[in-house]
Amino acid sequence: MRNRFQKILATLATTAAIALPAVSASAQDVIKVGILHSLSGTMAISETTLKDVMLMLIEEQNKKGGLLGKKLEAVVVDPASNWPLFAEKARELLTKDKVAATFGCWTSVSRKSVLPVFEELNGILFYPVQYEGEESSRNIFYTGAAPNQQAIPAVDYLMENEGVERWVLEGTDYVYPRTTNKILEAYLKSKGVKDEDISINYTPFGHSDWQTRVAEIKKFGSAGKKTAVVSTINGDANVPFYKELANQGIKATDIPVIAFSVGEEELAGIDTKPLVGHLAAWNYFQSVDTPENKDFIAKWKAFTKNDKRVTNDPMEAHVIGFNMWVKAVEKAGTTDPDKVIDALIGVSVPNLSGGYSTMMPNHHITKPVLIGEIQEDGQFSIVSQTPGLVVGDEWSDYLEGSKDLIADWRAPLSCGNFNVKTGKCGGQGPVAQ
Amino acid sequence: MPRLLCVILALVCALLAAPARSAPADAGEALALIASGRFPDIEKGVDLLARSGNTHAQAIIEALRDGRLAVAADRRVLIQQDGGRWSDAATGDALAEAPAAPKTVRINNRIRRAVEAAVGALTLMAPDAEARRQAAEAVFRSRDAAALSALDEAIAREEVPYIKRLMGEARAAILLGDAGASDLQKLEAIDILAARADQDALALLRAATQGSPVVSAAAEAAVASVEQRLALLSMLQNVWYGLSLGSVLLLAAIGLAITFGVMGIINMAHGEMVMIGAYTTFVIQEFVRSHAPGLFDWTLPVAIPMAFLVAALVGAAIERGIIRHLYGRPLETLLATWGVSLILQQAVRSIFGPTNREVGAPSYMAGSFDLGGLAITYGRLWIVLFSLAVFAALMVALKATSFGLRIRAVTQNRRMAASMGIRTPWVDTMAFALGSGIAGMAGVALSQIDNVSPNLGQSYIVDSFMVVVFGGVGNLWGTLVSALTLGIANKFLEPFAGAVLGKILLLVFLILFIQKRPRGLFALKGRAVEA
Numbered sequence: 001m002r003n004r005f006q007k008i009l010a011t012l013a014t015t016a017a018i019a020l021p022a023v024s025a026s027a028q029d030v031i032k033v034g035i036l037h038s039l040s041g042t043m044a045i046s047e048t049t050l051k052d053v054m055l056m057l058i059e060e061q062n063k064k065g066g067l068l069g070k071k072l073e074a075v076v077v078d079p080a081s082n083w084p085l086f087a088e089k090a091r092e093l094l095t096k097d098k099v100a101a102t103f104g105c106w107t108s109v110s111r112k113s114v115l116p117v118f119e120e121l122n123g124i125l126f127y128p129v130q131y132e133g134e135e136s137s138r139n140i141f142y143t144g145a146a147p148n149q150q151a152i153p154a155v156d157y158l159m160e161n162e163g164v165e166r167w168v169l170e171g172t173d174y175v176y177p178r179t180t181n182k183i184l185e186a187y188l189k190s191k192g193v194k195d196e197d198i199s200i201n202y203t204p205f206g207h208s209d210w211q212t213r214v215a216e217i218k219k220f221g222s223a224g225k226k227t228a229v230v231s232t233i234n235g236d237a238n239v240p241f242y243k244e245l246a247n248q249g250i251k252a253t254d255i256p257v258i259a260f261s262v263g264e265e266e267l268a269g270i271d272t273k274p275l276v277g278h279l280a281a282w283n284y285f286q287s288v289d290t291p292e293n294k295d296f297i298a299k300w301k302a303f304t305k306n307d308k309r310v311t312n313d314p315m316e317a318h319v320i321g322f323n324m325w326v327k328a329v330e331k332a333g334t335t336d337p338d339k340v341i342d343a344l345i346g347v348s349v350p351n352l353s354g355g356y357s358t359m360m361p362n363h364h365i366t367k368p369v370l371i372g373e374i375q376e377d378g379q380f381s382i383v384s385q386t387p388g389l390v391v392g393d394e395w396s397d398y399l400e401g402s403k404d405l406i407a408d409w410r411a412p413l414s415c416g417n418f419n420v421k422t423g424k425c426g427g428q429g430p431v432a433q
Numbered sequence: 434m435p436r437l438l439c440v441i442l443a444l445v446c447a448l449l450a451a452p453a454r455s456a457p458a459d460a461g462e463a464l465a466l467i468a469s470g471r472f473p474d475i476e477k478g479v480d481l482l483a484r485s486g487n488t489h490a491q492a493i494i495e496a497l498r499d500g501r502l503a504v505a506a507d508r509r510v511l512i513q514q515d516g517g518r519w520s521d522a523a524t525g526d527a528l529a530e531a532p533a534a535p536k537t538v539r540i541n542n543r544i545r546r547a548v549e550a551a552v553g554a555l556t557l558m559a560p561d562a563e564a565r566r567q568a569a570e571a572v573f574r575s576r577d578a579a580a581l582s583a584l585d586e587a588i589a590r591e592e593v594p595y596i597k598r599l600m601g602e603a604r605a606a607i608l609l610g611d612a613g614a615s616d617l618q619k620l621e622a623i624d625i626l627a628a629r630a631d632q633d634a635l636a637l638l639r640a641a642t643q644g645s646p647v648v649s650a651a652a653e654a655a656v657a658s659v660e661q662r663l664a665l666l667s668m669l670q671n672v673w674y675g676l677s678l679g680s681v682l683l684l685a686a687i688g689l690a691i692t693f694g695v696m697g698i699i700n701m702a703h704g705e706m707v708m709i710g711a712y713t714t715f716v717i718q719e720f721v722r723s724h725a726p727g728l729f730d731w732t733l734p735v736a737i738p739m740a741f742l743v744a745a746l747v748g749a750a751i752e753r754g755i756i757r758h759l760y761g762r763p764l765e766t767l768l769a770t771w772g773v774s775l776i777l778q779q780a781v782r783s784i785f786g787p788t789n790r791e792v793g794a795p796s797y798m799a800g801s802f803d804l805g806g807l808a809i810t811y812g813r814l815w816i817v818l819f820s821l822a823v824f825a826a827l828m829v830a831l832k833a834t835s836f837g838l839r840i841r842a843v844t845q846n847r848r849m850a851a852s853m854g855i856r857t858p859w860v861d862t863m864a865f866a867l868g869s870g871i872a873g874m875a876g877v878a879l880s881q882i883d884n885v886s887p888n889l890g891q892s893y894i895v896d897s898f899m900v901v902v903f904g905g906v907g908n909l910w911g912t913l914v915s916a917l918t919l920g921i922a923n924k925f926l927e928p929f930a931g932a933v934l935g936k937i938l939l940l941v942f943l944i945l946f947i948q949k950r951p952r953g954l955f956a957l958k959g960r961a962v963e964a
Contacts, residue, residue: 040779042888044787161472162542173933203932206892208883209681211674211813212927215667222632224640236892239789239884247801247810253546254574269789269884274799277542373541383472383541 030073031066031335033058034093036104036114036125041081042206046235046314047106049265050128051076053315054103056303057322067329075099083113090114094121100335101126101325103318108132108175115140122337126325128317130260130282132179136394136407136416139337141324141344142364143317145283146392147183151230153369154258154281155184157384158228159191162256166197166227168217173202177232180260184230186398197225207237210244218248221255231259238262239270242278252277252373264310267378275374283353283367284316285380290354310378316352323349324359345410355389362407362416364392460487464510464523467497467538475540476547483551484579491555493522498548503535511535550575557587562596569599573633576606602629609641619648627655631806635659666806671924677813679920680820681879683913685893686900687824688872690912694901695844696864698756699767702774703897704890706869709747710740710876711885712781715790730795733877740873747777748869752862760861774890782887792880816878823874824913830867831909840864844907903943905953915954 035054037047058072066072075097079086086105093099094117101124105111108131118125118139130145158164169184171177181200188198199220203213221227233241238261245257251274258279264286267275286297296319301307328343329335348358357365366389372380395405395417404421408414415425463485466478479497482490492512496502501513502522510522511532519528519535540548553571556564557580565587572580584604591597605622608614614622623641626634638659641652685707692700714736721732751773759766794812801810831837842850843860851857876889883889904915919939926935950956 039787040782042891044782045789045886045888048787201931204936206888207932208892209674209678209923211677212671212924213932215670215674215808216928219632222636224636236789236884236886236888240882243794243812243882244810247799247812248808249801252542253549256542265788269791269886271791271793277545279542381539381541383539 029070031068031070031329032073032075032097032099034090034097034099034102034104035074035076036079036086036089036093036102037106038081038110039076039078042236043081043106043110046265049312050103050106050314050318052304053300053318054322056300057319059303060299061322061326067326068333068335079110083107083109086110086113087117090117090123090125091121094118094123099123100329100337101340103128103321105129106314111140112175124325124337124340126318126321128314128321130313132176133183133392133394133396134179134399134402136362136364136409138341138363138409138414138416140363141321141359142392142394143321143324144314145367145369146364146394147180147396148393149283149367149369149390150260150281151180151184152187153386153390154260154279154371155187155230157279157281157371158230158256158258161384162228163226164228164256165193165225166221166223167193167199168220168227168229169198169200169232170213170217170229171200171202171232172207172234172237173204174234177202177234180232181230183396183398186396190398203233203237205234205237207233208240210241211248214241214244214248214250217255218250221250227255229255229257231257232261233259234261235266238266242270242275245278246271246274252279258371263312263314264379265312267374268308268310270378272374272378273376276376278374279371279383280374280380281369281371282313283369284311284313284351285370285372285382286311287372287379287382288353288370290352292350292354293352296352320349320351320357320365324357324365341409353385357389360391361410362392362394363409364394366391460485460489460523463487464493465508467493467502468504468508468510470504470536470538472541472544475538475544479544479547479551483554489522489525491552492525494548494551494555496522497538497540498545498552500537500540502538503532504538505532505535510538546575550577550580554580554583557583557600558590562593565591565593566596566599569596569603573599573603573606576603576610578607578611581607581611601625602634606637609637616645616647619644620651623648623651623655627659630659630662632663635663662806670807671928672921673807673809675921675924676917677817677920678923679917680817681882682896682900682920683824683916684816684820684875684878685872686897686912686916687820687827687909688868688870688875689897690901690904690909691827691868691871692865693898694907694909694912695840696861696868697763697844697906698865699763699770700756700865700868701767701771701894702751702777703869703872704892704894705774705777706744706748706872706890707876707879707893708781708887708890709744709777710873711792711880711883711889712785712790712876713740713743713873714877714880715785715792715885718792729793730797733795733798733881736877737874740877741870742873744873744876745866745870748872749862749866751869752865756865757858757861774894778887778890785887787887790885792885794881798881812881816881819878823871824909827871828909836863840867899940899943902947903953905955908953908955911953911955 035051037051038044039048039051055074058074061067061072075093077089077093079089093102103126105114105127106129111127114125115137119137123139125140126143127140128143130150133146167188169181171181185198217229256277256279258281260281262280263282297311300311301309324344324347327347327349328340332339332343344359345361346359348356351357353368355368357367359365369386369390370382371384372382375381394407395402397403404419405417406420407416408418418425460482463478463481466474479494482493496512503511503513505511511519512522513519519531520526521528549571553568553575554577556568559565559568572584584600588597588600588604591600602625605625608618609622623638626637635656638652638656642649642656688706689703692698717736717739718732721728755769755773756766759769798812798815801808831840839855839860842855843857847857879889900916900919901912903919904911923935923939926938930938
């Protein structure tokens with residue numbers, strides 16, 4: 001009852017809010033593209049922007065003459081931050097609307113919820129957010145960062161450049177922080193960090209009273225060794241966390257905080273002056289100084305008609321994913337999922353940081369890793385960039401049980417969890433659900 | 434190898450471009466390192482500059498810190514002065530015309546640390562007391578042995594007692610870590626740090642327990658005493674955190690204590706009233722930012738009555754439009770107000786966008802102060818005071834005004850009140866508007882510590898009901914006691930059980946408590962119970 005009520009209201013409100021691009025072409029000469037992002041509920045804060053990016057990309061592609069001579073049509077659905085509804089909406093997109101590809105999801109639990117649907121109905125999903133790895137599906141293309149494309153380079157940076165010896169791994173209590181922290185803990189120990197120099201802590205979703213935690217971090221950090229916080233705190237909990245850091249006077253020069261879920265969009269809601277110097281690791285920052293990026297930012301501001309709108313990493317992931325899909329469809333000459341899935345592997349498109357990203361056989365892409373420091377204007381100053389591109393590693397090399405697994409979706413292997421020790425397909429990681 | 438070549442080249446260029454006139458030669462070398470743009474070299478440059486004794490060193494380093502140092506196309510290092518004029522960093526001479534496309538020297542945390550230490554050592558004898566205090570603290574953190582002689586001189590000259598003490602502590606911190614210092618000096622240092630008795634001192638003292646037997650014995654004794662003091666402090670700190678969490682709960686719940694506690698309406702849209710209050714604050718701040726930035730500190734005092742009014746109006750509209758038709762049907766009220774809450778959320782999302790909005794902290798809400806070792810943040814202190822003030826005002830309104838008398842009369846016996854000539858529907862609307870308005874004021878306070886997003890209210894609705902039910906429905910004092918109890922209990926559980934488990938434990942306790950006392954802490958007695 002409650003669900004239906006909520007759904008009706010949400011759809012009513014959102015259909016009023018979103019003007020679908022009016023593409024009035026007959027069914028034969030359009031290719032439908034599904035957009036599966038929450039436009040209401042808790043995740044709307046992050047996902048609405050991604051919906052807008054997709055609409056912009058599709059509009060642009062149509063201006064260029066569409067794809068295979070057909071117009072693209074966006075089908076926007078609202079899964080309302082409700083995980084089971086994600087699966088329902090995915091099924092609707094694939095069976096009713098018969099979309100050629102879907103771009104969507106933010107949280108890992110929403111991705112896990114739609115995964116069986118995409119596998120059953122043989123759809124294509126592009127997933128644009130950094131995640132914990134330990135998964136590779138034939139029907140999903142992961143354009144966000146795997147842990148080795150974000151977490152591990154970030155820790156390396158802190159060790160080398162800040163001389164950090166003591167670590168607080170602070171996260172929200174769900175699958176992404178827990179898995180990432182497990183990988184990081186194993187990695188740190190392999191680098192000789194002792195048990196007592198690692199403190200792992202989890203707080204609930206939307207945690208807003210950070211006084212105790214921040215005081216404890218301060219205490220943990222005053223043991224004489226250089227300390228840093230690795231934050232996998234999600235979404236809304238970040239703002240009160242940073243406000244408390246600022247209030248208790250923890251400066252980046254004392255205890256730097258490096259975050260994996262804080263980008264330009266999240267900082268837009270905070271006064272960043274007390275946070276200057278705290279870090280974030282991403283594969284893209286709005287401050288990346290390349291002509292491609294300047295062009296993209298200008299287009300984005302024009303599309304949203306708002307000069308203050310910022311860009312962020314998952315947006316870039318959608319740009320890369322969309323361009324890869326377009327290229328693969330052109331290569332295959334059809335939108336048939338099997339042919340496109342095969343054609344996607346090896347496709348290379350320019351990313352916004354001046355290089356080329358390639359889709360690898362494990363359905364992850366190559367990306368540069370950037371470390372940025374928060375500036376007074378809410379942007380990041382890039383202080384480190386990997387010299388080359390890093391290949392996304394779906395099964396972590398630092399976890400028992402998944403370090404022997406690889407994914408390769410090319411024939412004849414065609415397997416998402418091939419165990420190189422036993423030579424069999426079907427190994428399972430210890431933490432994959 | 435290419436890097437070395439670059440440095441040499443840059444060096445040569447810089448030396449050619451800026452022939453040392455008034456500055457000693459090593460300033461040029463330091464500037465060349467800074468102009469290189471590579472972080473490790475900039476750090477070396479800052480260090481070199483700080484030790485050079487160059488007259489411009491402080492100005493250059495401060496410009497670097499503030500992002501006003503730039504490299505011109507001809508590799509000259511320039512400083513941007515107030516008003517956009519430029520001067521040459523090496524000579525201090527003002528430039529006649531603005532250079533073409535200067536590149537600002539970027540810094541990172543390592544350089545920020547080096548800069549802090551350097552500025553600290555350079556400003557120990559600054560005329561401004563605040564600058565000297567910051568300098569003493571910077572030296573305490575950097576523990577740079579090179580600053581020792583400057584520190585000694587500064588201590589001899591210092592006249593403000595607490596800055597003198599800080600400098601003494603900085604000196605002690607340096608000596609304790611200095612292998613060249615005598616045992617006597619170290620023992621003296623241990624005494625000074627034991628008197629400081631905070632986390633930083635503890636870390637230094639712990640490190641000193643590895644020293645010679647005399648020193649390590651003294652250090653161990655000092656560590657023990659400091660630890661004892663810190664354990665006591667952390668208890669007090671927990672009580673304070675609990676009070677401040679409790680006051681937030683109180684603010685969120687007190688409006689609900691009226692609508693649910695006194696009137697018996699299950700208002701699921703209560704959280705959205707809080708959100709509306711927060712967005713009112715945002716709108717007022719935006720207006721002030723664009724029209725009168727100088728009055729920014731006044732935005733919160735203005736926002737409080739405005740938020741009250743806006744939320745009260747929305748509340749009155751909800752009562753008149755929906756709830757009044759549903760009195761006596763709690764299930765329908767629950768569903769209808771839940772629907773209203775979703776509509777309000779989505780409406781705000783459509784108007785203001787789904788992303789967080791920035792509500793700034795006025796100067797008196799930022800930062801913290803030290804109260805006998807307790808770190809108390811100003812923002813939290815104001816919120817505690819504010820919530821108590823709201824509570825007191827509400828008590829007065831209910832107990833000492835005729836409006837309050839009417840509300841109490843209507844809730845105790847509606848029909849008799851009606852026969853006495855009280856317009857009960859009007860009282861209902863006013864009471865609901867009052868409860869909503871107070872929630873709106875809570876939104877002003879919450880905008881300072883939480884996200885201003887459409888979801889703001891949702892996170893407080895469950896907690897608010899918890900507080901009201903625990904405190905006893907229909908009793909405002911119960912709400913006060915229960916909010917503070919839950920806040921403090923939460924904060925004492927959190928360090929041991931973690932935030933997630935702590936919350937679960939508290940909920941389990943509440944369920945058991947309600948089993949034992951279904952009417953909460955302070956149950957109403959007598960005929961009112963049945964009304």
